[in-house]
Amino acid sequence: MEIHHISPQWLTIDRVAEILDHGMHLALSEESCQLITSCREYLDRKAAEESEPIYGVTTGFGSLCNISIEADQLATLQKNLVMSHSCNIGERVPREVVKLMLLNKIQSLSYGHSGVQLITVQRLVDFFNADILPLVFTHGSLGASGDLSPLANLSLPLLGLGEVEMHGEVIPASEMLKKMGWEPIQFQSKEGLALLNGTQFMSAYATWAVIEARRLSRWADKIGALSLDAFDGRIEPFLAQIQKVRPHPGQKSTASAIRDYLQGSELIARHKQHVQDPYSFRCIPQVHGAAKDTIEFVAEVIETEINSVTDNPTIFPEDDLIISAGNFHGEPIAIPMDSLAIALSELANISERRTFKLISGVRGLPSFLVANPGLNSGFMIPQYTAASIVSQNKGLCWPASCDSIPSSQGQEDHVSMGANAATKLYRVVENTRRVLAIELFNAAQALHFRRPLHSSEVLEQMVEEFRQRVPFIENDTVMYPYINEAIDFLACEPV
Numbered sequence: 001m002e003i004h005h006i007s008p009q010w011l012t013i014d015r016v017a018e019i020l021d022h023g024m025h026l027a028l029s030e031e032s033c034q035l036i037t038s039c040r041e042y043l044d045r046k047a048a049e050e051s052e053p054i055y056g057v058t059t060g061f062g063s064l065c066n067i068s069i070e071a072d073q074l075a076t077l078q079k080n081l082v083m084s085h086s087c088n089i090g091e092r093v094p095r096e097v098v099k100l101m102l103l104n105k106i107q108s109l110s111y112g113h114s115g116v117q118l119i120t121v122q123r124l125v126d127f128f129n130a131d132i133l134p135l136v137f138t139h140g141s142l143g144a145s146g147d148l149s150p151l152a153n154l155s156l157p158l159l160g161l162g163e164v165e166m167h168g169e170v171i172p173a174s175e176m177l178k179k180m181g182w183e184p185i186q187f188q189s190k191e192g193l194a195l196l197n198g199t200q201f202m203s204a205y206a207t208w209a210v211i212e213a214r215r216l217s218r219w220a221d222k223i224g225a226l227s228l229d230a231f232d233g234r235i236e237p238f239l240a241q242i243q244k245v246r247p248h249p250g251q252k253s254t255a256s257a258i259r260d261y262l263q264g265s266e267l268i269a270r271h272k273q274h275v276q277d278p279y280s281f282r283c284i285p286q287v288h289g290a291a292k293d294t295i296e297f298v299a300e301v302i303e304t305e306i307n308s309v310t311d312n313p314t315i316f317p318e319d320d321l322i323i324s325a326g327n328f329h330g331e332p333i334a335i336p337m338d339s340l341a342i343a344l345s346e347l348a349n350i351s352e353r354r355t356f357k358l359i360s361g362v363r364g365l366p367s368f369l370v371a372n373p374g375l376n377s378g379f380m381i382p383q384y385t386a387a388s389i390v391s392q393n394k395g396l397c398w399p400a401s402c403d404s405i406p407s408s409q410g411q412e413d414h415v416s417m418g419a420n421a422a423t424k425l426y427r428v429v430e431n432t433r434r435v436l437a438i439e440l441f442n443a444a445q446a447l448h449f450r451r452p453l454h455s456s457e458v459l460e461q462m463v464e465e466f467r468q469r470v471p472f473i474e475n476d477t478v479m480y481p482y483i484n485e486a487i488d489f490l491a492c493e494p495v
Contacts, residue, residue: 001023001024001025002023002024003025003027004018004019004024004025004027005026006027006028006106006107006110006125007029007032007110008032008111010303011107011306011307012303013210013299013302016100016103016306017211019103020100020211026106026125026129027125028122032110035110035111035112036114036121039115039116039315040115040116040118040188042315043190043315044188044189046320046322047074054313054322057115057193057313074188074189077192078188078190078193081152081193082152082155082161082187082192082195083152083156083161085148085149085152086149086152086161087140087149088139088152088153089137089140090137090140091137092136092138093136093150094208094426095133097208097426098134099128100205100207100208101136101150101200101201102127102133103128103204104204104306105154105195105200106128107306108200108306108311109124109311111309112317113309113314114194114315115189115190115191115315116190116191116194117185117188117191119185120158120185123158123182131166132164132165132176132180133166134155134156134162134163134164135153135163135164135165135170136150136153136201137150137153138150138423141201142405142412142416143199143201143329143330143415143416143420143421144328144330144407144412144414144415145407145408145415146196146198147196147200147201147202147419148196150419151196151197151198151200151201152195152196154195154201155196156173157173157176158187158195159173159184160177197310197311197328198310198311199310199330199333200310201422202330202333202334202421203302203305203306204422205337205422205425206305206336206340209422209425210298210299210302210340212429212433214295215490215493217291217292217295217347218494219436220288220347220436221257221284222261223436223440224281224288224351225258225459226440226463227281227358227446228281229262229450229459230446230449230455231281231357232267232270232272232363232364233277233281234272235259237281238255238284238285240259242255243256248293249292249293249296250289250290250292251285251289251290253292254284254289255284255285258284258285261456261458264456264457267450267453268456270453280356280357288347288350291344291346291347294339294340294342297339298336298339298340301332302333302336305332308327310327310328312325312326312327312328329415330417331401331418334401334417335399335401337418337421338397338401338421341393341421342397344393344425344429345390345393345431345432348386348393348431348432348436351386351436351438352390354443355382355438355439358379358442358445358446359383365446365449369445370473370476371474376475378473378476379441379445382441382442382483385438386434390431390435393428393431396424396428396431397428400424401421404416404417405417434483434487437486437487438486440490441482441483444470447463461495462494462495466486469485469488470486
């Protein structure tokens with residue numbers, strides 16, 4: 001089993017994708033173990049020596065920060081915190097996102113600035129490696145004082161509370177501990193707060209979205225190239241000279257990819273009767289490119305976030321400081337997540353427009369891409385489906401980060417709503433995949449009507465692989481299974 005060692009070394013999003021794709025296990029490095037242990041020892045000494053209250057360590061939380069807690073009640077305080085904050089409801093968070101929540105929380109705690117016990121972090125590692133996933137739900141976080149509610153649900157099984165998915169079955173966490181031969185963790189001071197403060201609900205969704213957005217961006221280029229060829233489009237808008245005089249990185253990258261995909265195509269090389277193409281084809285470099293630039297901006301922000309300490313208070317043993325501040329606030333990633341949703345919705349928006357053109361009965365293609373329209377409706381309704389999804393995306397793209405509702409009796413008087421941005425972003429990613437899949441379904445169908453001419457070798461290979469799952473549609477048939485097959489086809493990496 002391949003092992004990824006958790007350490008202070010920078011964790012890239014590409015590495016996160018490898019950990020998930022290859023089913024790697026995690027292990028704490030010696031350096032991280034030492035940092036975690038040293039911080040815990042420092043906090044214990046400080047709490048014993050300090051006469052002044054330390055927020056979250058010897059006091060209550062939020063607006064109860066002025067209430068001091070007796071030393072013999074500190075463990076109960078932390079357990080009560082986790083139980084009282086487990087108000088997470090709604091749909092279950094997808095398992096791949098919960099897996100990322102565990103990874104991101106482990107990484108954040110491993111720097112030795114949170115005051116947790118080593119056994120607590122190790123148990124989270126054990127959960128990850130055994131594929132034991134706490135039940136976490138989509139509603140409850142304001143994305144401000146950390147993702148309090150969903151992280152409470154993530155943390156409950158450490159105490160033997162809540163539920164987990166184990167071997168595909170949902171069972172009580174207490175039963176899971178018995179099966180694994182583990183004892184519940186006995187929290188020490190500050191531990192509940194360290195687990196609940198933090199942005200790991202938001203950052204897990206965002207990490208997943210960046211990984212998928214990069215993949216969908218590559219698919220959008222490849223599918224767009226096929227649609228362009230099947231529509232008998234022109235290559236001139238993709239030439240390097242055009243990109244040189246407006247040199248946005250994403251635009252240049254997109255145009256280069258389209259040129260590569262169409263290299264050797266008989267269709268793109270033939271003489272054109274039309275002078276120019278509609279914007280949904282002609283402006284692929286500009287629209288896809290803008291999405292690419294946004295994806296990479298967001299990736300940089302999210303990569304910084306998953307390499308950060310985001311709980312509170314933050315402990316600096318080397319400086320003899322315990323600072324109550326605001327690293328748990330989600331604003332740094334809430335705004336970028338809203339931006340990423342907009343970028344992906346535009347990939348879907350322009351994709352649906354290309355689908356619309358392919359079925360319009362122009363440039364020698366039959367109406368609705370069937371040989372006998374009238375008797376057959378053909379590809380009329382897949383475009384309806386795409387249009388419906390694109391419209392929904394527009395509603396989902398209203399920025400969650402522009403809202404704030406005060407909480408905790410006004411102590412937390414500005415919140416990011418980043419958790420709502422995260423869950424909306426997840427839906428936009430999935431919707432974009434669906435719309436691109438419908439475009440591929442249509443483009444592959446349209447290419448058939450250009451025979452005996454062929455597209456490029458790489459695009460013909462893609463269509464051949466696609467045809468192993470989705471046939472050419474001769475006459476009307478039940479369509480939704482083929483659309484679902486097309487969606488599944490996009491789960492892999494475009495070659």
